[in-house]
Amino acid sequence: MSIRCVWEHNGEDTLLYCVDFVGAYSRGESLSAAVDKLPTEVDAYAAWAGVAAPEDMTIEIVQEKCSDLRICDADSDVLFEEEKKPLTRAEYDALMALAMKSAEDFHTMYLSIPDKDASCLPRRETFYGQVPRTAREMYDHTAQVNAYYFGEVSTAADNQGTIVERRARGFEILENVPDFLSNAVFDGSYGELWTVRKMLRRFLWHDRIHARAMYRMAVKTFGEAGVTNCFNF
Numbered sequence: 001m002s003i004r005c006v007w008e009h010n011g012e013d014t015l016l017y018c019v020d021f022v023g024a025y026s027r028g029e030s031l032s033a034a035v036d037k038l039p040t041e042v043d044a045y046a047a048w049a050g051v052a053a054p055e056d057m058t059i060e061i062v063q064e065k066c067s068d069l070r071i072c073d074a075d076s077d078v079l080f081e082e083e084k085k086p087l088t089r090a091e092y093d094a095l096m097a098l099a100m101k102s103a104e105d106f107h108t109m110y111l112s113i114p115d116k117d118a119s120c121l122p123r124r125e126t127f128y129g130q131v132p133r134t135a136r137e138m139y140d141h142t143a144q145v146n147a148y149y150f151g152e153v154s155t156a157a158d159n160q161g162t163i164v165e166r167r168a169r170g171f172e173i174l175e176n177v178p179d180f181l182s183n184a185v186f187d188g189s190y191g192e193l194w195t196v197r198k199m200l201r202r203f204l205w206h207d208r209i210h211a212r213a214m215y216r217m218a219v220k221t222f223g224e225a226g227v228t229n230c231f232n233f
Contacts, residue, residue, distance in 0.1 A: 002058045003054070004020055010069060017201075022201050023098070083198040083201065087183050092200075102204050102207040113227055117135075143159065144159055150170040150199070152194040153194055167203070180196060
């Protein structure tokens with residue numbers, strides 16, 4: 001099976017996104033490193049999403065974005081050509097259900113961690129500030145993008161309650177926007193372009209980044225019995 005991918009990079013640093021498994025991605029110091037990681041990611045994502053994983057995978061780069069962002073820190077602003085297409089109600093419902101499942105599973109993983117403020121990870125600074133290292137820091141960071149992501153498609157969401165509650169309210173507000181399925185392109189913050197399709201993908205992608213980090217941290221800190229692995233990492 002040909003896996004259509006969008007390649008975003010800054011020189012050699014690479015983010016490789018799956019077009020057809022929305023939210024699945026790999027990251028590497030080079031394109032070849034990211035390609036090598038992708039089959040494992042697609043298998044894990046398919047198991048999580050409850051869909052069949054392809055038996056044979058051939059990577060097809062359908063779009064390339066050369067960026068000046070810090071790709072090594074998972075900074076991204078690419079808009080897929082695929083994300084400019086109007087949404088059908090069935091497509092939206094399926095993607096929204098995945099985004100809600102992702103939030104629910106992230107919340108479940110977080111609740112399973114015995115001490116939300118303990119971590120064996122060293123403190124690490126990036127250009128953007130301190131990297132979240134405890135479960136609470138990772139959860140708060142992941143949940144906090146809610147108002148930002150919805151705001152980029154002109155939807156006035158909030159950041160009150162759990163990650164599940166705030167995301168569900170955001171979708172309720174979005175669905176009351178006339179013609180939201182037309183998937184208009186919005187000129188968002190910092191010159192970044194957004195659509196509803198992109199917002200849905202970004203929720204899934206951002207959750208996976210920090211769920212993986214939370215899982216690895218918890219295993220190192222508490223052992224495998226110390227965390228519920230909702231995402232099949």
